[in-house]
Amino acid sequence: MNLNHEELHWVLTLYINGASPRSTAALANICKICDHELAGRFELKVVDIRTDPEAAIRDKILAIPTLVKHLPAPRRYLVGDLGNEERVRAALEISFGEKY
Amino acid sequence: MFALEFLLRGIRDFGEPGVLFTFEESRTDLIENMATFGFDLEGQIADGMLIIDAFHIEPSEIVTTGSFDLEGLFLRLEKAIEAIGAKRIVLDTIEVMLASFGNDLMVRGELSRLFRWFKERKITAVVTEERGREGSLTRYGFEEVISDCAILLDHRVHEEISTRRLRILKYRGSEHGTNEYPFLITDRGFVVLPAMGSEFLPTASNERVSTGMEQLDQMLSGGIFRGASLLISGRAGTGKTTIAAQLVDAACRRGERALFISFEESKARLIRNMRSVGIDLQQWVDAGLLKIWAERSTAYGLEEHLGRLDRVLEEFCPRVVVLDAMRSLAELGPERNIRATVSMEIDMLKSREITSVITSLTHGNQEEASAVGVSSLTDSWLLLRNIEHNGERSRLLFVIKSRGMAHSNQVREFKLTTNGAQLIEVMIDPRGGILTGSARKQQLARFARVADNRLANVKRNQSSLQRRTAVLRAQIAVLENELEGTTSDLQKANEEQLRRQAAIEFDQGEAERTREV
Numbered sequence: 001m002n003l004n005h006e007e008l009h010w011v012l013t014l015y016i017n018g019a020s021p022r023s024t025a026a027l028a029n030i031c032k033i034c035d036h037e038l039a040g041r042f043e044l045k046v047v048d049i050r051t052d053p054e055a056a057i058r059d060k061i062l063a064i065p066t067l068v069k070h071l072p073a074p075r076r077y078l079v080g081d082l083g084n085e086e087r088v089r090a091a092l093e094i095s096f097g098e099k100y
Numbered sequence: 101m102f103a104l105e106f107l108l109r110g111i112r113d114f115g116e117p118g119v120l121f122t123f124e125e126s127r128t129d130l131i132e133n134m135a136t137f138g139f140d141l142e143g144q145i146a147d148g149m150l151i152i153d154a155f156h157i158e159p160s161e162i163v164t165t166g167s168f169d170l171e172g173l174f175l176r177l178e179k180a181i182e183a184i185g186a187k188r189i190v191l192d193t194i195e196v197m198l199a200s201f202g203n204d205l206m207v208r209g210e211l212s213r214l215f216r217w218f219k220e221r222k223i224t225a226v227v228t229e230e231r232g233r234e235g236s237l238t239r240y241g242f243e244e245v246i247s248d249c250a251i252l253l254d255h256r257v258h259e260e261i262s263t264r265r266l267r268i269l270k271y272r273g274s275e276h277g278t279n280e281y282p283f284l285i286t287d288r289g290f291v292v293l294p295a296m297g298s299e300f301l302p303t304a305s306n307e308r309v310s311t312g313m314e315q316l317d318q319m320l321s322g323g324i325f326r327g328a329s330l331l332i333s334g335r336a337g338t339g340k341t342t343i344a345a346q347l348v349d350a351a352c353r354r355g356e357r358a359l360f361i362s363f364e365e366s367k368a369r370l371i372r373n374m375r376s377v378g379i380d381l382q383q384w385v386d387a388g389l390l391k392i393w394a395e396r397s398t399a400y401g402l403e404e405h406l407g408r409l410d411r412v413l414e415e416f417c418p419r420v421v422v423l424d425a426m427r428s429l430a431e432l433g434p435e436r437n438i439r440a441t442v443s444m445e446i447d448m449l450k451s452r453e454i455t456s457v458i459t460s461l462t463h464g465n466q467e468e469a470s471a472v473g474v475s476s477l478t479d480s481w482l483l484l485r486n487i488e489h490n491g492e493r494s495r496l497l498f499v500i501k502s503r504g505m506a507h508s509n510q511v512r513e514f515k516l517t518t519n520g521a522q523l524i525e526v527m528i529d530p531r532g533g534i535l536t537g538s539a540r541k542q543q544l545a546r547f548a549r550v551a552d553n554r555l556a557n558v559k560r561n562q563s564s565l566q567r568r569t570a571v572l573r574a575q576i577a578v579l580e581n582e583l584e585g586t587t588s589d590l591q592k593a594n595e596e597q598l599r600r601q602a603a604i605e606f607d608q609g610e611a612e613r614t615r616e617v
Contacts, residue, residue, distance in 0.1 A: 022168060049617045053175055077161055083167070084166055088165050
């Protein structure tokens with residue numbers, strides 16, 4: 001991929017279910033990645049289906065937790081607590097060891 | 101289709117609101133498609149009876165990264181159900197979900213939880229899925245385990261004939277038919293046909309239906325049973341259609357509706373032909389009691405024919421249906437399917453308590469043989485035969501069998517007159533043959549002569565008897581006289597004896613008295 005790293009920007013939405021173990025884990029995992037790997041080039045919105053069920057319904061989210069990568073394209077749905085690091089990175093198109 | 105009908109009929113016919121989650125079609129496509137079957141989805145949604153949620157899940161967009169649950173799905177379902185108070189739910193299909201989220205214990209667990217969730221809320225759910233590969237029922241092997249009921253739908257195409265079958269594999273807590281039931285997708289939707297000899301056919305009626313021919317009714321001990329099926333077989337020109345038409349005429353006369361399916365002749369020709377034997381079908385057509393459905397059997401495939409038949413039965417509600425002729429059904433499919441096809445038609449009619457008449461055109465000497473195959477499906481069987489004797493042609497009608505009839509295997513001669521078909525008594529000649537036409541007349545004359553002779557004999561015998569009687573009586577009189585005479589003679593003799601005895605005793609007594617003195 002010939003990407004200009006300065007231009008990469010992630011728009012993510014994480015759907016969780018209150019403070020359930022999976023949701024907590026997912027939140028922790030994505031925060032870690034964002035802070036360590038994406039260095040400010042991201043927008044992360046967290047939607048709690050407990051407090052805002054409408055959003056989940058509107059966005060047609062079936063599995064919880066789900067992390068939606070809106071940008072960079074293409075759109076991806078990462079389903080689960082984000083514990084599988086390799087998969088998460090691949091899906092988010094973050095290469096190992098690179099810092100941005 | 102099945103699932104959708106379950107839902108939509110639930111709304112339309114039972115007033116039970118329903119929710120559809122579809123992963124297959126878009127909302128607009130769905131609405132359009134179901135409209136062609138006569139379902140008004142837009143209206144139902146507007147009335148708050150139906151909620152459609154269409155999902156487009158693209159498996160390639162999904163990556164599983166750890167453990168998860170399907171709480172999002174539950175949430176949506178809950179909201180939809182509560183919004184309209186739904187009692188029925190359809191998930192069509194769960195294929196994609198399973199494929200996207202992976203087949204693991206998680207998904208199984210969630211689906212199981214979902215089904216229990218439905219049960220708790222007393223909601224009936226129909227979930228569809230594609231059949232598993234290589235003969236296995238379901239894709240992942242667990243779906244039928246967590247369900248209360250599993251129905252398998254099958255669609256086979258064989259020599260261009262497509263047949264659809266439905267089978268109930270499992271129904272927890274209830275008995276179920278284990279057969280394969282054929283079904284159709286007609287323009288009215290999903291129609292299941294009752295299988296032969298199944299428990300779904302109504303109990304036989306004891307009411308009799310007249311054939312329109314009094315003498316035939318008598319032979320049949322009153323007529324054929326309502327809801328029964330009658331097979332009329334015979335070669336071309338033996339009068340099958342006429343007899344069928346006569347029965348129809350009788351039905352219409354009673355004010356009952358009849359349906360005449362003619363594969364052989366056009367409507368106009370049928371009416372004309374029947375008119376020439378004195379049966380006026382036109383009057384019934386005009387009165388709205390008779391519907392003549394004439395079609396070239398090859399115009400439609402079998403499934404379509406059955407579908408159309410179902411629709412006509414539903415809308416017109418005839419009490420009598422004639423199928424003229426059965427052989428044409430054979431052209432709709434392979435020969436060996438004719439039996440299955442006819443039995444399907446008969447069952448369709450029987451289940452609606454419609455009395456059916458099926459004519460069968462036979463060829464050559466395999467007359468009885470070919471009809472036999474189908475005759476076992478029908479309750480009654482009339483065989484028509486034309487015979488030639490001394491240059492004359494006569495028509496014979498054999499009642500081979502008829503349920504509810506006293507004696508089977510009866511035969512009558514019949515004529516096609518300007519008053520329809522009329523039966524006449526048959527004559528048997530001494531050598532056991534059947535006599536018709538002029539031979540019959542001769543035999544009748546012979547009988548008359550014999551009868552006269554007998555009568556004369558009887559008279560003769562009677563006068564001879566009288567003479568003998570007189571003679572005997574005279575003899576009796578003489579004997580009686582004798583008896584009288586003999587009796588009085590004996591009596592006189594006895595008296596004389598007694599007198600003499602008395603005299604002797606007196607004399608002796610006198611003598612004794614004189615001596616003692």
